[in-house]
Amino acid sequence: MAVEQFQNLIIGSGVAGKILAWTLANRGQRTVVVERAMIGGSCPNVACLPSKNVIYSAKAASLVHPETGLGVTTGRMNVDMAGVARRKRMMVDELVKLHIDKFKNSGAELVMGEARFTERKTVQVALNDGGTRQLQGERVFINVGTRASIPNVPGLIDAAPMTHVEALNLERLPGHLVILGGGYVGLEFAQALRRFGSQVTIIQRELQLLGREDPEVAEAILDLMRDEGIEVLLNAEVKNVAGNSGKKVTLQVESESLERTIVASDIxxxxxxxxxTDGLDLDKTGVELDEKGYIRVNDRLETDVLDVWATGECAGSPKFTHVGDDDCRVVLDNLVGGNRTTRDRLIPYCLFTDPELARVGMTESEARENGIPYRITRMPMSMVLRTHTLSQTRGFMKALIGTDDRILGFTAFGAEASELMAVVQTAMLGKVPYPVLRDAIFTHPTAAEGLNGLFAIPPIEPGGKIKVSGTKKCL
Structure with missing residues (x-):
């Protein structure tokens, strides 16, 4: 079988892979992308965008709830899960078509199949339509992402539990959904399915939800889940599982030294x-993996093999599409003589519950652990008038301020928190001292206007009592 030669061989069409492909092909370089299943990667197919699509449907259901909604009534409210799934599929189909058009217009060749390395820069591709091809690149970019892990719990695999992929395709409403894990994915699905009408139980092994967040943030999210009618078990471990997810499952759970049995419909x-990375045969390339199977790269995303890069989640980058996008920028800039790295990136986070939780920069826990001096300012979201127009006054904002008056970190839990965070992130990138936001003129009534009030509160040392009586700009 003849080996086909390309300037650029890209394995995986996720965010970094596809942008690399489109950019390099548009520069006139012969480029091929091998994609196993999902054109464009997980984000437009089974992750970020589809999940937010479903979450928005759940929000719509909450807005017309007869007791907690906005007073809009059209008779008895019903949730059509098939309709929810249909709306999501329409969006995915449109996005996939957009990606296919981008590949065609750029000149990058898209090959659908499974790639395995046969030597350093050569792969054999088992084509999805049958047959094989051998492809070789002068440069190789590995962008194969990650998949949901299944814990080693007796009976769990045999129960055929859902991951986020199957949950996003549900056309029925689970009677009782048990979610293993209290991180971003678990919490977003928990609230959405509860709002659709499912009974929901979250089982979290750690002492708090969202283990990376400050305890007060985790507590606020816990209160939200419980107020939504979601049962949350902390410091809990599933000992064994019996039955079949989608029909009936029985879980033996130990929580705080107490054992209980949970009978549910789905997991x-x-x-x-x-x-x-486990199916790539990377041992034939010299590319090294760490103990967890992630590809070892330096801060320019280069592997230890010349002209072989790895990007995105498979390279251990934070598991966000926006980080994969920046990984692509790092590689592209360096290919034309730049010196861009992944060091000291200011990476924002957002949990798309309702209300949202958004954070950028350091938490208080991180500042303390690293011995970084800081002051803090904090304000309830109820002091932002925009939240009253939305009937969503829940939550708070807080910021960590350095000794030079620059913002070290920002957290917002409340309505439109992600947009608030973007404003503060921009200030942090520009190394702008916090009084600039305190004195800025923001449109009334917007969420951003709340930053006037937050930064008008004199920041205090950790442990001090914050006085918010002087924040007249919000009122």
Whole structure:
């Protein structure tokens, strides 16, 4: 079989892979992308965008709830899960078509199949339509992402639990959904399915939800879940599982030294991710993996093999599409003589519950652990008038301020928190001292206007009592 030669061989069409392909092909370089299943990667197909699509449907259901909604009534409210899934599929189909058009217009060749390395820069591709091809690149970019991990719990695999992939395709409403994991994926699905009408139980092994967040943030999210009618078990471990997810499952759970049995209809596993590197035969390339299976790269995303890069989640980058996008920028800039790295990136996070939780920069816990001096300012979201127009006054904002008056970190839990965070992130990138936001003129009534009030509160040392009586700008 003849080996086909390309300037650029890209394995995986996720965010970094596809942008690399489109950019390099548009520069006139012969480029091929091998994609196993999902054109454009997980984000437009089974992750970020589809999940937010479903979450928005759940929000719509909450807005017309006869007791907690906005007073809009059209008779008895019903949720059509097939309709929810249909709306999501329409969006995915449109996005996939957009991606296919982008590949065609750029000149990058898209090959659908499974790639395995046969030597350093050569792969054999088992084509989805049958047959094989051998492809070789002068440069190779590995962008194969991760998949949901299934914990080693007796009976769990045999129960055929859902991951986020199957949950996004549900055309029925689970009677009682048990979610293993209290991270981003688990919490977003928990609230959405509860709002659709399912009974929901979250089982979290750690002492708090969202283990990376400050305790007060985790407590606020816990209160939200419980107020939505979601049962949350902390410091809990599933000992064994019996039955079949989608029909009937029985879970033996130990929580705070007490054992109990949970009988449910479905299980959703959201306990972490596993890199998709185990099927690539990377041992034939010299590319090294770490103990968890992630590809070892330096801060320029280069592997230890010349002209072989790895990007995105398979390279151990934070598991967000926006980080994969920046990984692509790092590689592209360096290919033309730049010196861009992944060091000291200011990476924002957002949990798309309702209300949202958004954070950028350091938490208080991180500042303390690293011995970084800081002051803090904090304000309830109820002091932002925009939240009253939305009937969503829940939550708070807080910021960590350095000794030079620059913002070290920002957290918002409340309505439109992600947009608030973007404003503060921009200030942090520009190394702008916090009084600039305190004195800025923001449109009334917007969420951003709340930053006037937050930063008008004199920041205090950790442990001090914050006085918010002087924040007249919000009122």
């Amino acid at each position: 959703l596993v959201a306990t972490g991710r596993t890199p998709n």
